Amino acid sequence: MRWDADRLDDQGYLVEADPGGMLPVLASAAAQVRIAGRAVAGAGIDGGLAADGRPRAVVVAGVGTAALAGDLLSAVCGPGSPVPFVTVRSFRLPGWVGTADLVIAVSFSGDTEETLALAREAVRRGCRLLAVGRAESPLQAVARQAGAPFVPVEAAGPARAGLWAMLVPLICAAAAITLTSADDALLETVAERLEETAHRCRPASESFINPGKSLAMELAETVPMVWGSSPLTAVAAHRLAARLGQDAAYPALHGEIPDVCHDQAGALDGPLAARDIFADEGARTLRLVVLRDTDEHPSVARRRELCLRLAQDRGVPVTELKAEGGHPLERIATLVGLLDYGSVYLALGYGIDPSPVPVVGELEMRLSE
Numbered sequence: 001m002r003w004d005a006d007r008l009d010d011q012g013y014l015v016e017a018d019p020g021g022m023l024p025v026l027a028s029a030a031a032q033v034r035i036a037g038r039a040v041a042g043a044g045i046d047g048g049l050a051a052d053g054r055p056r057a058v059v060v061a062g063v064g065t066a067a068l069a070g071d072l073l074s075a076v077c078g079p080g081s082p083v084p085f086v087t088v089r090s091f092r093l094p095g096w097v098g099t100a101d102l103v104i105a106v107s108f109s110g111d112t113e114e115t116l117a118l119a120r121e122a123v124r125r126g127c128r129l130l131a132v133g134r135a136e137s138p139l140q141a142v143a144r145q146a147g148a149p150f151v152p153v154e155a156a157g158p159a160r161a162g163l164w165a166m167l168v169p170l171i172c173a174a175a176a177i178t179l180t181s182a183d184d185a186l187l188e189t190v191a192e193r194l195e196e197t198a199h200r201c202r203p204a205s206e207s208f209i210n211p212g213k214s215l216a217m218e219l220a221e222t223v224p225m226v227w228g229s230s231p232l233t234a235v236a237a238h239r240l241a242a243r244l245g246q247d248a249a250y251p252a253l254h255g256e257i258p259d260v261c262h263d264q265a266g267a268l269d270g271p272l273a274a275r276d277i278f279a280d281e282g283a284r285t286l287r288l289v290v291l292r293d294t295d296e297h298p299s300v301a302r303r304r305e306l307c308l309r310l311a312q313d314r315g316v317p318v319t320e321l322k323a324e325g326g327h328p329l330e331r332i333a334t335l336v337g338l339l340d341y342g343s344v345y346l347a348l349g350y351g352i353d354p355s356p357v358p359v360v361g362e363l364e365m366r367l368s369e
């Protein structure tokens, strides 16, 4: 696999190399937000959730992108939330989860083993349950049997492309129990932000003005360390690493400042950061990608600035992206919209079809043997 930036401006190639249509699917993010908003209204979850009052804790049960939606829910509701949020991404609920808690089982397919196990366990324990997933899926059957509310997920492409379809119901559910604010106007603002990014990152827009293609060109041939400067942008960092792994078969480290400074800053003095004077240009592979939030703790902002300087002092290349907007959902949209394009363009620049993840398919096949 060879990186070739010229591929990104070859319109014929971008269609041919993307048979699963990941680029058009990315462009449908805004539509996903609007459709999900209508699905929530149609499911009538607001009244039911509000009538039962606030739970003791909100537990989001899911894996992969669904779990990431749970992390985003927690970050959007913020550290001031009177109710704790926990994302469970395996087969068992923690022992303390019980009748006073709301378990939200999320699965794009509605047919993922871990999530179904968690949803069934929540029912057995008498927890309040909300399910979000594909219509007529096994997850919907669990909800139906338990008499629990269900929000259908409608989106094209693989699960990772359905982030907005899964996240919007979670945000609306949290709003129904007054843990965040979210109304139609906010969803429309988020949709417009995603539309704007899709326009700027559209395949026909040339690399030199296309932020998605520029990001891919910066990431190419580097090992990215992606650091968020708030809990919200740290989830965006995780999102980029997850998408790179799935779209582009590409590794990336991620974390949140300040914690990540303790764990990963050491790499700035490591073998991937050092310049090999005997090698060609490509020898230095580390890149620091910093995802800034508008809402940063002052001590975090100071560490962010200093870490950027430490990287620059060592000649390690840096990419800095900043979230925009007021509401955290809007801010995350401005970052994730762009990062998703960067990841898909990176795959295409390497000649990789961004839709299938063959090794995960193989894992699932072996598990079913």
Ligand SMILES: O=P(O)(O)OC[C@H]1O[C@](O)(CO)[C@@H](O)[C@@H]1O
Pocket (backbone or CB within 6 Å): 062, 063, 064, 065, 066, 106, 107, 108, 109, 110, 111, 112, 115, 158, 159, 160, 360
């Ligand atoms: O949202 P679902 O359908 O439960 O899938 C969970 C995860 O499993 C995968 O489909 C495969 O690992 C991921 O892409 C996805 O995030």
